[in-house]
Amino acid sequence: DAGVIQSPRxxxxxMGQEVTLRCKPISGHNSLFWYRQTxxxxxxxxxxxxxxxxxxxxxxxxxxxxxxxxxxxxSTLKIQPSEPRDSAVYFCASTETMNTEAFFGQxxxxxxx
Amino acid sequence: GIQVEQSPxxxxxxxxxxxxxxxxxxxxxxxxxxxxxxxxxxLINLFYIPSGTKQxxxxxxxxxxxxxxSLLYISSSQTTDSGVYFCAVDFNKFYFGSGTKLNVKx
Numbered sequence: 001d002a003g004v005i006q007s008p009r010x011x012x013x014x015m016g017q018e019v020t021l022r023c024k025p026i027s028g029h030n031s032l033f034w035y036r037q038t039x040x041x042x043x044x045x046x047x048x049x050x051x052x053x054x055x056x057x058x059x060x061x062x063x064x065x066x067x068x069x070x071x072x073x074x075s076t077l078k079i080q081p082s083e084p085r086d087s088a089v090y091f092c093a094s095t096e097t098m099n100t101e102a103f104f105g106q107x108x109x110x111x112x113x
Numbered sequence: 114g115i116q117v118e119q120s121p122x123x124x125x126x127x128x129x130x131x132x133x134x135x136x137x138x139x140x141x142x143x144x145x146x147x148x149x150x151x152x153x154x155x156l157i158n159l160f161y162i163p164s165g166t167k168q169x170x171x172x173x174x175x176x177x178x179x180x181x182x183s184l185l186y187i188s189s190s191q192t193t194d195s196g197v198y199f200c201a202v203d204f205n206k207f208y209f210g211s212g213t214k215l216n217v218k219x
Contacts, residue, residue, distance in 0.1 A: 033206070033207065042209060042211050042212070043199065043201075043209040045206055045207060045208075048206055056206060089154060091156065093207075099143040099144055099203055100144070100161075101144075101146060101158065101161035102146060102158075102201070102207060103158060104148075104155075104156040104158075106154075106155055107155075107156075109154075
């Protein structure tokens, strides 16, 4: 398996624009997690899905952020409108089931100017 | 949520030295993982270790769940070990510590 695949690897956008980050989990994995990493706050869990259903989105910073998982092999994290403080590295991770080993994608480095 | 504390926050080693990194957590957890974030930002799995001891080459880890801590041992360190080491504990969702930044000098 190719592991967790995220796209794009880098994204530079202007403030106010919509940004969509994409994630393909490992085949057969039933849980998917979105994280954000910044120098100030470290690694923060934004939202996680189990069997394509959002279980906990309490980490989503505000209504400008939304995430979907339309099927077992694809998830998106959308920011609309984007702001400079959203600049961070966004990671996606997947696990086979809840409470098992997590595997991370390579991350998307987002810069909002 | 669960509090995860890692120590030390920073560590400088001479190549060939050994080190021990510690992770304390505030509540019972279902599992625990150690990750290495390399200078390119990749998060690499080191150990999935909810309890007991595991070894992989120069690295080993021990988790004592009843006492709420885990240790990561690095022996004969190499410059490629540099980066940030994270402990993450899982009680239905992963909580990350703030990491130990390791710099191994040649």
